[in-house]
Amino acid sequence: MLGRGAARALGALRGLRGGAPPARSLGLSRRLLSFKKVLDKDHFLPKPCWGKDMRRLFDQFTKKCEDGSWIQLPSYEHISSQRSQDFSAFIHAYFPSASEVINEKLSQAQLFTRGFEDGMGFEYVMFYNEAEKRIVCVFQGGPHLQGMPGFFHGGATATIIDATVGMNAIVSGGIVMTANLNINFKSPIPLCSTVLVNSQLDKIEGRKLFVSCKVQSIDEKILYTEATKINFPPMHHLFAGMMGERSRRKIINNLNQ
Amino acid sequence: MLGRGAARALGALRGLRGGAPPARSLGLSRRLLSFKKVLDKDHFLPKPCWGKDMRRLFDQFTKKCEDGSWIQLPSYEHISSQRSQDFSAFIHAYFPSASEVINEKLSQAQLFTRGFEDGMGFEYVMFYNEAEKRIVCVFQGGPHLQGMPGFFHGGATATIIDATVGMNAIVSGGIVMTANLNINFKSPIPLCSTVLVNSQLDKIEGRKLFVSCKVQSIDEKILYTEATKINFPPMHHLFAGMMGERSRRKIINNLNQ
Numbered sequence: 001m002l003g004r005g006a007a008r009a010l011g012a013l014r015g016l017r018g019g020a021p022p023a024r025s026l027g028l029s030r031r032l033l034s035f036k037k038v039l040d041k042d043h044f045l046p047k048p049c050w051g052k053d054m055r056r057l058f059d060q061f062t063k064k065c066e067d068g069s070w071i072q073l074p075s076y077e078h079i080s081s082q083r084s085q086d087f088s089a090f091i092h093a094y095f096p097s098a099s100e101v102i103n104e105k106l107s108q109a110q111l112f113t114r115g116f117e118d119g120m121g122f123e124y125v126m127f128y129n130e131a132e133k134r135i136v137c138v139f140q141g142g143p144h145l146q147g148m149p150g151f152f153h154g155g156a157t158a159t160i161i162d163a164t165v166g167m168n169a170i171v172s173g174g175i176v177m178t179a180n181l182n183i184n185f186k187s188p189i190p191l192c193s194t195v196l197v198n199s200q201l202d203k204i205e206g207r208k209l210f211v212s213c214k215v216q217s218i219d220e221k222i223l224y225t226e227a228t229k230i231n232f233p234p235m236h237h238l239f240a241g242m243m244g245e246r247s248r249r250k251i252i253n254n255l256n257q
Numbered sequence: 258m259l260g261r262g263a264a265r266a267l268g269a270l271r272g273l274r275g276g277a278p279p280a281r282s283l284g285l286s287r288r289l290l291s292f293k294k295v296l297d298k299d300h301f302l303p304k305p306c307w308g309k310d311m312r313r314l315f316d317q318f319t320k321k322c323e324d325g326s327w328i329q330l331p332s333y334e335h336i337s338s339q340r341s342q343d344f345s346a347f348i349h350a351y352f353p354s355a356s357e358v359i360n361e362k363l364s365q366a367q368l369f370t371r372g373f374e375d376g377m378g379f380e381y382v383m384f385y386n387e388a389e390k391r392i393v394c395v396f397q398g399g400p401h402l403q404g405m406p407g408f409f410h411g412g413a414t415a416t417i418i419d420a421t422v423g424m425n426a427i428v429s430g431g432i433v434m435t436a437n438l439n440i441n442f443k444s445p446i447p448l449c450s451t452v453l454v455n456s457q458l459d460k461i462e463g464r465k466l467f468v469s470c471k472v473q474s475i476d477e478k479i480l481y482t483e484a485t486k487i488n489f490p491p492m493h494h495l496f497a498g499m500m501g502e503r504s505r506r507k508i509i510n511n512l513n514q
Contacts, residue, residue: 155416
């Protein structure tokens with residue numbers, strides 16, 4: 001599940017569908033650049049903690065962006081304090097047991113994949129190919145993502161998959177939430193290695209978006225993990241069980257502002 | 258996927274199967290206590306960052322442990338430096354592109370769910386019921402686990418599920434690795450809330466262990482997420498595609514020491 005901040009900014013990308021010419025893509029790239037300026041920190045720019053493989057792949061895909069066939073996607077770290085307050089009010093309204101501690105903690109909210117020191121957790125950069133409806137995420141996992149000693153935790157692998165296929169669904173179909181995530185772990189991924197997360201929009205059936213994903217070694221010779229994900233665009237469907245109709249509408253209106 | 262350090266210590270628990278009397282369970286509890294002493298930090302003891310719900314549920318389940326029907330499971334944060342070096346050697350042998358940076362980073366290896374400041378990430382405690390072959394994990398998620406603003410990231414939910422069902426499989430069947438994790442997200446989980454992760458060993462078929470899981474509100478009225486997980490005990494099965502037979506044997510021997 002990805003944040004709405006990124007989702008809103010990426011809404012523009014959907015205009016690319018239907019074989020957009022390179023010139024138009026470059027226009028969108030410029031809009032994305034202006035969006036990047038309002039972010040607290042852009043994690044999609046090279047950092048000193050990136051290893052050789054990560055830098056090399058970043059350079060390769062950045063070069064592919066020059067003709068507009070690929071677009072580098074932005075990232076973010078925090079949500080705005082206003083949106084944090086909106087959600088805090090929502091949580092208090094529907095979860096009366098929530099204490100004041102929650103209010104205080106929500107002000108510290110941070111995207112899960114960005115809550116680590118540089119190089120210790122998730123270092124990744126995503127590139128989108130509109131014609132092929134796919135995302136390549138170059139991912140370097142840090143030493144704080146360990147499960148079995150020397151290898152990534154299954155939850156860390158699930159997280160980078162969720163982030164990548166979620167972004168693919170958002171770029172291709174708008175605001176979505178994950179309905180199902182099915183992961184086959186083929187081979188453990190060595191800690192601190194850099195891998196490719198290849199995500200592909202397979203089909204859209206009614207309101208469902210089907211996205212598949214492969215996590216591979218950078219030479220694509222080792223298939224570490226395969227996954228499929230189903231997304232539903234309407235957020236209210238998922239909230240439906242938690243609140244009455246009137247309250248639900250209010251939340252949806254707030255979300256759509 | 259869970260670390261072997263915890264797995265080895267928990268191996269003793271498997272002796273409980275077959276209707277062990279309370280007296281024997283208490284003996285095992287003492288052994289677990291001695292194991293806790295060698296851990297860098299025991300995250301399964303109450304902390305100031307725990308909220309009221311987390312503390313109340315911890316007290317409830319701790320009380321249930323008094324007659325031996327439930328056992329509180331230990332946790333850990335780091336692996337030993339020796340084991341870290343073993344795995345570092347393994348990674349260098351099979352991934353020649355790995356640089357010296359990796360060696361340095363492996364010394365900083367940390368369990369994924371413990372790489373956060375207190376209260377910011379995963380706060381959880383697990384209790385095991387041998388007769389029912391199930392684990393209840395009381396989980397309080399911090400503000401650094403955010404996906405959609407105000408709610409947990411799908412990857413964070415997947416992580417606590419993976420940790421809980423992985424532990425259930427280890428306690429019930431020995432060393433395992435995840436083969437498949439299938440998650441249905443029913444409703445988003447509000448950030449900073451405390452939930453129950455109920456995991457159950459459903460069946461063992463040959464080498465496969467089938468475990469299911471539900472993430473629910475603490476009053477069990479809201480079902481947030483359902484999941485199934487299939488585990489394979491033999492680690493060499495998963496390594497098979499990565500190396501030759503001789504090297505594989507060497508690694509397995511090291512792991513079994």
